Amino acid sequence: MNCKIFVLLFIYCSFMKNSAAVSEEDEGVVYANRCEVCKILSIELETKLDETGRINDVIETGYAVDDVKPKIKKEYKKSELRLIETLDGICERILNYNIHKERKDSTRFAKGMSETFRTLHGLVDKGVKVDLGIPYELWDKPSAEVTNMKTQCESLLEQHEGSIEDWYFNHQGRIPLRKYLCEDKVLSHENVKCLYEELKGDKGQRKIKDKQKEKSEL
Numbered sequence: 001m002n003c004k005i006f007v008l009l010f011i012y013c014s015f016m017k018n019s020a021a022v023s024e025e026d027e028g029v030v031y032a033n034r035c036e037v038c039k040i041l042s043i044e045l046e047t048k049l050d051e052t053g054r055i056n057d058v059i060e061t062g063y064a065v066d067d068v069k070p071k072i073k074k075e076y077k078k079s080e081l082r083l084i085e086t087l088d089g090i091c092e093r094i095l096n097y098n099i100h101k102e103r104k105d106s107t108r109f110a111k112g113m114s115e116t117f118r119t120l121h122g123l124v125d126k127g128v129k130v131d132l133g134i135p136y137e138l139w140d141k142p143s144a145e146v147t148n149m150k151t152q153c154e155s156l157l158e159q160h161e162g163s164i165e166d167w168y169f170n171h172q173g174r175i176p177l178r179k180y181l182c183e184d185k186v187l188s189h190e191n192v193k194c195l196y197e198e199l200k201g202d203k204g205q206r207k208i209k210d211k212q213k214e215k216s217e218l
Contacts, residue, residue, distance in 0.1 A: 028101060032149040034156070035194040036106045038182035041153050044093045046177050048086050053077050083168050087161070091153035099143045106194035160185060184187070201204065 008185060032040075076082055100108045142150075157164070167180045183192045 029144050030147055037152045038186045039195050042178040045090055058161055067189055091150050094150045094153055095142045097146050099145045105197045107199045
């Protein structure tokens with residue numbers, strides 16, 4: 001086991017080891033703040049809207065007893081129905097995220113396996129016994145930080161549903177949701193730095209290519 005793997009394993013075990021006398025903060029559990037929650041909600045909501053925005057269906061609304069009056073036709077992508085379907089279960093999508101403890105800013109919440117867990121899974125695949133204090137089958141379950149963020153997302157959504165509706169009908173396509181909802185509504189007079197933090201670098205692709213190059217040269 002090389003030095004890097006040993007250090008990663010030691011750090012993660014110190015995070016995960018169960019102890020009644022150790023607080024969650026001592027174990028490395030840092031819950032999302034309001035900025036991080038709103039940022040992820042905005043990303044997921046706009047992503048889901050992009051998915052349904054490609055649908056060119058026309059829906060009919062209105063009802064008359066004699067069915068003589070024509071029903072109102074409206075594009076689905078501009079309808080209230082699309083908004084309702086988009087908001088339904090939107091916070092559930094957060095459970096697809098993982099906590100990347102090797103990062104210290106809001107990009108610690110991201111989809112995909114963290115560098116630490118990739119290393120640990122790699123050790124297991126090689127036959128190394130790794131004890132994190134939790135069953136192996138629970139390794140890839142949503143972390144405490146992620147499940148807490150989902151709960152916070154549901155509360156934020158309930159509190160600011162009116163603002164989201166206003167953005168959807170009146171500002172969508174002109175003002176980014178993270179600006180309209182998060183910066184101007186949810187985080188008014190608060191730090192909004194996290195909203196504009198992006199994952200830097202090539203996400204490890206260069207390291208993988210370098211290793212492959214080194215092997216080919218051997």
